[in-house]
Amino acid sequence: MHTPCAVDSAQEARDFFCEQDGVRFAGTHLIVDLIGAERIDDLQHVEDTLRHCVEAARATLLHIHLHHFTPNGGISGVAVLAESHISIHSWPEYGYAALDVFMCGATDPHRAVDVLRFAFSPEQVIVNEILRGKEMFRWTNGSKKPSIPASVSA
Numbered sequence: 001m002h003t004p005c006a007v008d009s010a011q012e013a014r015d016f017f018c019e020q021d022g023v024r025f026a027g028t029h030l031i032v033d034l035i036g037a038e039r040i041d042d043l044q045h046v047e048d049t050l051r052h053c054v055e056a057a058r059a060t061l062l063h064i065h066l067h068h069f070t071p072n073g074g075i076s077g078v079a080v081l082a083e084s085h086i087s088i089h090s091w092p093e094y095g096y097a098a099l100d101v102f103m104c105g106a107t108d109p110h111r112a113v114d115v116l117r118f119a120f121s122p123e124q125v126i127v128n129e130i131l132r133g134k135e136m137f138r139w140t141n142g143s144k145k146p147s148i149p150a151s152v153s154a
Contacts, residue, residue, distance in 0.1 A: 017133070018104065026133030027084055027104030032113060034097040036123025041073030041092035049119040050079040050086055053112035059083045059103055083107050095122075102132065 018025055039045045047064055054061045059081045066077030072093050079086040083103045090097040099116065103109040117125055 020131075023131065023134050024136075025131040026136075027102060027131075028109050029130040029132050030099075030101040030109050030113065031128040031130070032099040032101060032116060033126040034099070034116060034120050034122040034124075035126070036095045037090075037097050037120040038095070038122075039120055040088075040090035040095070040097045041068075041075065043068045043075060045119065046075050046077070046088060046090070049115060050077075050088070052119070053086055053101070053115045054079055054081060056111040056115050057101070057103060057107045057109050058111075059107045059109075086112065097122075104132075 018027065034040070043066060047066055050064055051061065060083060062080045062082060064077065064079045066075055066088075068075055072091070074090050074092055076089045077087065081103065083105045085100070085102055087100045088097060089099075097120065101109045101112045113125065113127055116122075
């Protein structure tokens with residue numbers, strides 16, 4: 001079970017560091033591998049899927065930039081978010097796509113994984129989670145900015 005950051009109603013900003021089980025960190029970075037995936041060469045479908053991921057994770061889309069390679073049809077690109085990014089690199093000839101879902105603030109990047117699973121129908125989804133910035137020495141000496149307490153998602 002993951003615990004996304006929740007915004008304190010008194011706080012307006014969405015870019016605060018998170019705190020979960022006493023650990024402070026900058027954001028959650030999911031490394032997602034889709035194996036046996038479909039439609040990872042369909043530029044419009046990839047763009048639509050990234051938009052759905054952003055919505056599902058409750059993030060703020062700034063812009064999307066995608067490049068369609070020829071002749072294999074692979075796609076590389078990024079959805080730039082106020083809270084960080086989602087990137088994709090696909091190899092349709094192998095049915096493989098590599099994605100990074102990195103978000104901070106009051107978002108739930110894990111919700112993007114369900115969108116990816118539905119959109120690309122992979123045979124296998126592998127997700128590795130990294131809590132970025134948790135090793136910062138600053139946390140042990142006290143932070144100058146408040147952390148957002150994590151809450152268990154519904």
